Amino acid sequence: MSENEVVLVVGSGMRRYREYLLAGAARRHPVWLIDAADPDWQLPYVTGADTVPLLDRARLVPDAEGLLATAVRIAGERPVAGVFTYDETLVMATARIAEQLGLPGLSVDGADACRNKHRTRTALTAAGLPQPAFGYATTEAEARSHADRIGYPLVLKPRGMGASIGVVRADSAAELVAAFTVAERAGHGGAPAYEGGVLLEEFVRGPEISIDGATHRGEYRPFFVAHKSLGEEPYFEEAGHVVTADDPLLHDAALLDVLTRAHRALGLQDGITHTEVKLTDRGPVVIEVNARLGGDLIPYLGKLASGIDPAAVAADLATGTRPDLAPTAGGTTGIRFLYPKQDCTVTRVHLPAPGEVPGLVAAEAMVEPGARLLLPPGGYLSRYAYVICSADGPEACRARLDEAERAVLLDATPLEAERADA
The missing domain is CATH 3.90.1170.60 (Aldehyde Oxidoreductase; domain 3)
Known part of the structure; x- marks a missing residue:
């Protein structure tokens, strides 16, 4: 990168949860922020900023066309070396910017393959990866048909939400309709492109982990593993995470093979991902792949435990640079x-x-x-x-x-x- 090149960051998020990421990116590369409000606490970390609506106010969804036009204008005024976001709702818009400007990053198709949980499950199954039996339903009748085929217990989830919103377990036919209603209604709280319809999955038993990983030119490498704890059943609210710098799972051959094949199946060549996996008696099973850093301050935990700066990793990937993932600390x-x-x-x-x-x-x-x-x-x-x-x-x-x-x-x-x- 030359001295006057910038990396676009789309959306800064809430200061309490995201300041460490913006600061880390700025330590790595000059940052130009695209955000919905004029910079305030962000000022020490940005070279410049454009204030534009992130959302289409009429529909309360990402204003993909407006964000793309803003990024194209910025690139016409100064050299842009990369673009990334750590906001789930802005992943698709950011992928469009990368494609339009010819920058490294996740493709629009790859980002959608992560955002759309039905697409994820279909692609991973076709690739021969261990997967739960599943079905996609838009009506209660379709849900009952899939449930009869898959069997109970089942997990029902909206196809485009995050943070386990609307994810619920049904242990019997008597619980199915209520669970379908919960998942279907929750799905209307996100982007219209993913509204409606419920994914039904076989309940996979085993401890759950998440992995923040970096893919550079098709090479996948994990750098944080978080062990997850859940809240009250039958829901899947995340109650906590524990990250250890030298977690043996970072070097587990079976897990690494599944993660590598999953990213290849979803067409992910460059970028950062947050993958959720269950460790089952049939091996690691991918639950979902998210085209961004993890939420719930998981990357912050990883930084404290290992010394690896997740924002620096994301900024490097955005500019086509292979990141250094060597830990500089050890702890939990x-x-x-x-x-x-x-x-x-x-x-x-x-x-x-x-x-x-x-x-x-x-x-x-x-x-x-x-x-x-x-x-x-x-x-x-x-x-x-x-x-x-x-x-x-x-x-x-x-x-x-x-x-x-x-x-x-x-x-x-x-x-x-x-x-x-x-």
């Missing part, structure tokens, strides 16, 4: 998200003081007083706080997360009590 870091026991209105969140819990890295409230928290299916991601702890190994880290969770106190009024008072 984990996060625990705290959910209320029932629907409630928050009065206050009490956090542990610095030094109160061994290994505590951060404890943050995620809501303000007065916030209403609704558990699935009434609401999703209703977290009131998170804690992050570091330790020498996974078990010690989980023990510290347990202690940190106990130190966080929630003052709240159950919604049932509010209704009774009213």
